[in-house]
Amino acid sequence: xxxxxxxxxxxxxxxxRNPINFGExxxxxxxxxxxxxxxxxxxxxxxxxxxxxxxxxxxxxxGCAICMACSSVLTEITKGKTLDEVxxxxxxxxxxxxxxxxxxxxxxxxxxxxxxxxxxxLYTYMGEHLNDSQDVDKLKEEAANLY
Ligand SMILES: [Zn+2]
Numbered sequence: 001x002x003x004x005x006x007x008x009x010x011x012x013x014x015x016x017r018n019p020i021n022f023g024e025x026x027x028x029x030x031x032x033x034x035x036x037x038x039x040x041x042x043x044x045x046x047x048x049x050x051x052x053x054x055x056x057x058x059x060x061x062x063g064c065a066i067c068m069a070c071s072s073v074l075t076e077i078t079k080g081k082t083l084d085e086v087x088x089x090x091x092x093x094x095x096x097x098x099x100x101x102x103x104x105x106x107x108x109x110x111x112x113x114x115x116x117x118x119x120x121x122l123y124t125y126m127g128e129h130l131n132d133s134q135d136v137d138k139l140k141e142e143a144a145n146l147y
Contacts, residue, residue, distance in 0.1 A: 008099030015069035020076055023058045030128075032121035033061075036109045041067040045075070045117045049125060052083050059117075064110050066100070071114035073097045078118060086122055087139065091115060091146060108147050119143035 025031075028046035035042040041063035048056040057078050059071045074094050078086055091112050095101050100111055123139040130136065 004099065012065050012069040012098055015072040016065035019059075019068050020072040021058050021079070022060060022072075024060050025056055025058050030121045030125040032117050032124055034113060034117045034120060036063075036067070036113045038106065039064055039067070039110050041110055041113050043067065043071060043114055043117055045071075045114065045121055047078075047118075047121055047125070049083070054078050054081055054083070054086060057118075059114060063113070066098075066103075066107055066110040067113055069098055070094050070100075070111045074114045074118060083122060083126070086118065087142075089115065089118070112147050116143055116146050119146065 024044075025046035025048055027048070029049040031044060031046045033042075033044045041061075043059055043061040043063060045057065045059045047054050057075045059075055063071065074089070077089060077093060077097075081089075092101065094115055095103065095111060103111055119139065120143050123136050123143065126139065127133070127136045
């Protein structure tokens, strides 16, 4: 019999072998890079933004299975969302999708690196395009306190 944990485990392996939205967007509107030196995960995320909506998103770089799987899930969730909606994406939205709610602290950075990169890309874009710097500062803080 296959348990739920096994199904999630298979999903993670699957995503890491065939990541979704993997690649580059050459004419991106915003891009951001960050890494998790503890594990060696290193991710770039490119986004196209039109009319305050993420019309396309791709990630590239290298990462462990958890990092690749979470980046795939996150980019799927992000695509088509408004900037406000992207901002509200919570870490549990990603973790629950892959059954990782009880991940050990040391692996949480693997799982949430891409979310940190997306939030960082978002405040970079907002800083360039919006005048409300208070809002941008708040968003920076949110990204910094993700884990
Ligand atoms: Zn990792």
